[in-house]
Amino acid sequence: MKIAIPIKNENIYQHFGMAAAFKIYDVENGQVASTKVEQTNGRGHGAMLDILLAENVNCVICGGIGDGAMQALKQADIKLYAGIDGVADEAVTSLLAGNLQSNLEAACSKHQHAHHGLCQHDNCGQHGDCHCDCGK
Template sequence: MKVMMPLVGDILSEHFGRAQRFVIYEIENGVVKDKKFYDAIEHFEGAFPAWAKSQGVDLVILCGVGPRAIEFFNSYSIDVISGVAPQEHSKIIQDYLAGTLIYTNKSVCEH
């Protein structure tokens, strides 16, 4: 399983469209096997979901995201967890794997 998060520095970006970079964790049997960082690509409608699909991402963990972006991710069979508070990505993945990640799953975005 591959899990992607948009980042500003090492912190979950409040809006994935404004991310400086992305981290993709590779998870096997509930354990992190690998993680890779990627510079953000140009932002336009549908760009990040399409890029995530090309990287084989199964799940994105986000803070703020609009309903249209969620539709794009879902159209590529990528699950979305949203409404996660901005914090260090390593803490988020740790909480996700432990089943203790706090999130609202609400579409939160200014557009």
């Protein structure tokens, strides 16, 4: 299994499509066998998927992520754990122990915040009330 996490200073970066790097974990027999950092230069959502596919990633742990990126990961059959924050290594440890849970509402909220509060109802409305400051 290969796990990718968008990072900044070893912490989970909170906007998937703007991350400057992914930390990629190669997992064998339930343990991290190796890690590497793949620079993305914040190239955007589409380029992020290309990097993940080139690295044969089958699981992503991230903070904020928009609906388009979520759908692209789903179509690529990449398991997503979203709405996660904290230290990247600790999130992987939690995942391998079976304790990591996605929080899609938090992922959407963090994604909205990353876009400076601009409302994108097609991204957040499906998870409940809008989290931006548009009043909807």
